[in-house]
Amino acid sequence: MPDDVAALSRRSLMMAGGATLVGLGSAAAQGASGSGVPGPERPVDTGKVENGKVTFPNWRGPSDRPSAPPPAPLPPGERIGFAVVGLGRLSLEEILPAFGECRKARPVALMSGSPEKAKAVAAQHGIKPEAVYGYDGWDALARNPEVKAVYIVTPNALHRDQVIAAAGAGKHVLCEKPMASSAAEARAMIDACAKADVKLMIAYRCQYEPYNREVVRLVRSAKYGKVKLIEATNTQTMSLPEQWRMKKALAGGGALPDIGLYCLNGVRALMGEEPVSVQAQIHSPDDPLYREVEETVAFTLRFPSGALALCSTSYGAHETRSITVQAEGGAIQLQNAFAYQGQRLFLNHREGKAEAKEERVLGEKNQFALEIDHFATCLLENRTPRTPGEEGLQDQILMEAIYEAARTGTTVALKPPERIVGKGDGKGEAQAKDASGKALDLTRGPEPEDAG
DSSP states (O other): OOHHHHHHHHOOEEETTEEEOSOOSTTSOOOOTTSSOOGGGOOOOOOEEETTEEEOOOOSOTTSOOOOOOOOOOOGGGSEEEEEEOOSHHIIIIIHHHGGGOSSEEEEEEEOSOHHHHHHHHHHTTOOGGGEEOTTOHHHHHTOTTOOEEEEOSOHHHHHHHHHHHHHTTOEEEEESSOOSSHHHHHHHHHHHHHHTOOEEEEOGGGTSHHHHHHHHHHHTTTTOSEEEEEEEEEEEOOOTTSGGGOHHHHSSSHIIIIIHHHHHHHHHHHOSOOSEEEEEEEOOSOGGGSSSOSEEEEEEEOTTSOEEEEEEESEEEEEEEEEEEETTEEEEEETTTSSSOOEEEEEEEETTEEEEEEEOOOOOOHHHHHHHHHHHHHHHTOOOSSBHHHHHHHHHHHHHHHHHHHHTSOEEOOOOSSOOOOOSSSOOOOOBOTTSOBOOTTOOSOOOOOO
């Protein structure tokens, strides 16, 4: 690069108390006349605007992956305003930072039981002091026109009352998983949101994460033929007896609803079918830590297609978060499947006389930002979320069946979902079907949009 061009690409021009970016092209160049860059050495800005989005031609050779298009966020005033309810670790470490990567959503309010913490967090994220509420502040939040939706991020036992309060305030609701402490609570939440004519989505982030979606695509495409076995494991270790997850009154259960739910929901999302029976075992050591909740759960789901899903979860085993799919013609393994980042996807199959092991590398994206933006899209376009309340209710029903199977030592037969989701939202999305024409994804809305 000539020295004068290099100097131009590094230059920052400070004007009127702000900063002007010099160069918005793929080569950090303006390409404007009078730039001071001589003749043929002048960089060219190749960006074009189409439908309000900037696009660039692919500059890479055919052997390399093309780069993703530039982000195209909505102007801040057009993004859906969210109130984050609950300021624990998940909110502060993952969800609030994820809003910085959102294109269609922004945080505009907080609700917390700790005024001091809420004040500090509001200042960090540019939220107005008057938009900070205690847990008794639903009436005041209802009068805040900037808040269009709330994200419930509190212990499971609080979800029902907070979702019902949010619906009563006329706000759409994104609720963390597990949806509730029981199927009865989940039904009440769905009914309250339907009565208030607000949308309800459950935050199953993995259903929006690119690697998990790619595994679903591979399974549904029958790339390796019929699925025979799925192994799903989600384990970690716990140490604080006073942590709310160890209190049944707040958590509803132990490893199963907290982290085992990822296995349950993950295999259901892969297959698109609903299981027809379950067997299960539960074990907890003689340890005060597990006085109220279980440590380890293993359960087996049988699907109508004949596939078996072997799922295991524990609060007492070293961290492992994986899904492996064994099909007729190959195997799919997703490491760190349920983690916040670090997913690795491997495909095993025959290649001539050899066994090939291929790693498929995708662009990593913030799955919290993806799920939040999906809900924002659903509000902007009046669409049904991919993971609505019916999806959360079905998991609550199945978890109750898993506990029953473990308690009785019997195989528990499962019924079809009691509430299903119609796809008639005016967008023309077709109902997913298997090879025999049987409907899939009965408790899910249309596929989420690609984030680019």
